[in-house]
Structure formats: C-alpha cells, structure tokens
Amino acid sequence: MIKKIDMLTPIGIIVGLSTILFAVFINAGLGSVVFFIQIASFFIVVGGISAAMLINFSAQEMKLLPTVTREAFQHEEHDLNQLIETFVMLSTKARREGLLALEASLEEVDDPFIRKGIMLAVDGIEPEVIKDIMMAEVVAMEERHQKGRRLFEKAGEYAPSWGMIGTLIGLVLMLQELQDPSSLGPNMALALITTLYGTLLANLVFLPVSSKLEQKTEDEVFVKQVVIEGVIGVQSGQNPKILEEKLSAFSRKSGKVEAVEGTEELANEA
Numbered sequence: 001m002i003k004k005i006d007m008l009t010p011i012g013i014i015v016g017l018s019t020i021l022f023a024v025f026i027n028a029g030l031g032s033v034v035f036f037i038q039i040a041s042f043f044i045v046v047g048g049i050s051a052a053m054l055i056n057f058s059a060q061e062m063k064l065l066p067t068v069t070r071e072a073f074q075h076e077e078h079d080l081n082q083l084i085e086t087f088v089m090l091s092t093k094a095r096r097e098g099l100l101a102l103e104a105s106l107e108e109v110d111d112p113f114i115r116k117g118i119m120l121a122v123d124g125i126e127p128e129v130i131k132d133i134m135m136a137e138v139v140a141m142e143e144r145h146q147k148g149r150r151l152f153e154k155a156g157e158y159a160p161s162w163g164m165i166g167t168l169i170g171l172v173l174m175l176q177e178l179q180d181p182s183s184l185g186p187n188m189a190l191a192l193i194t195t196l197y198g199t200l201l202a203n204l205v206f207l208p209v210s211s212k213l214e215q216k217t218e219d220e221v222f223v224k225q226v227v228i229e230g231v232i233g234v235q236s237g238q239n240p241k242i243l244e245e246k247l248s249a250f251s252r253k254s255g256k257v258e259a260v261e262g263t264e265e266l267a268n269e270a
Contacts, residue, residue, distance in 0.1 A: 006075035017204070048161075068151060078223045086114065113137070117130060148213065
C-alpha cells in the first residue's frame, strides 16, 4: 500500500470556487466578485461551525481533525495483483516447507495486517479463530474511521444552518435602516452571502470530503477481507493455483466484497 497526494480533492474545490466566481464575473463584472468576499459573513459561518463542533465532540475526537483532513488529501494505492502474488508465494512455501517456514518470509511482507494473520497461522490457531480475530480488527478500523468521518458529516450539517443564522442577523440589521430605501438592496445581498458561504462549505467541502473518506474506508475493508481469505487459504494448505484463482475472483460491487460464482467450488477442491 502506497500513499500518494490525492490532487483530485484540491482540484475539485478549486474548480467549484472558480466556477462560481467566473459566473459572477461574467454576469456582473469584477466589482461584484469583490463584493462576494465578506469577512464578517465568513467569520459568522466558520466561527459558528467551530463552536458547534466543540460542543458536539470531545477534545479527544477534535484532535482527530488534522489527521482525518490529511487523509482526504491522500490516495492509498492497493495493488491487488501484488497482494495475490504475495499469498501465492506464501502458499507455495507453506506447502513445500510447512507453515513454520513462513516466519522467516515475513520480513519480505510490509503489510502488518498480513504479518499478523500469517503469525496466527504459524501459531496453529484454528481458521475460524483467525478470521474472528482479524475481522475484529477490521470492525475496529471501521469504527475508528467512522468517528473521524463524523467530524465532516456534522460540519456539513451545521454549515447551512449557520449561514442562515448569519442571514437573519443581516436582516435584523437591515430592518434598522428601513428609512433609507436605497440601502435595502445592498444590505439584503450582504445578508444572503452568509447563507451562500454556509451552503458552499457544506456542499463543496464538508459533505464531499465525508463521502470520499467513506469510500476510502470501503476500499480498505475490501483489501483486508481479501487478506483474510488469503491467510485462511495459506493456513489450510490450499493449492497455490487454486488460491490465486480464489483471490482473483473477488470483485467490487457497491463498495462491498462479493465472490464471483465458482469461488466456493474452488475452495472445496482445495
């Protein structure tokens, strides 16, 4: 698994902002674009979201925010073919030299999840117990990721509401100047900008990032489930060719792991 910078996230945000600013510029000119930059509106939305987040989450959960944000801008590549080759190699060695010989081969394996599974197999743990232990780690990982993802989900919920609160504040201030009709239009526009900021942050940043993190979790769960199948295959002494066919038969469907028809028959033949 190799982590690289995911350029699609910042590119998407930049494209979204550029599209809005370009539309404003085409219709109203540069002066209107500058009008859309309102510091007071920005502070109401961002400050309100921050306050709501501090109330909603504990200090320990808020500490996860930098790490979770960093994950949104990183892309983790899972080389399934290399993963399958690793298990074919381990299966071949196990059949030739026995499971105990695999302990020396673990130095060549970088993934700690694979190493943990193979060590359980070497220790003679039953396949069902190995699967339970490894799946428990997968479930814990999902729960950990969900906690981090909830930070962005909640921010996406709060942002439009705080935009509306800023608009209400602007309307109240506008009503104080009803004696000056010429100020109603600009003041109304200024009030609505706060709602724009809140909606924009929710639908361009917080909610898309939350969805992206969810997809990353599903991808990682998929890979770990393939690893578990590989470990069980090595532990049970399956033929390397059959194990390779079994692992290659897994396909993604709606973010979940499903085995292509015929996988069970291959496993039984082993």
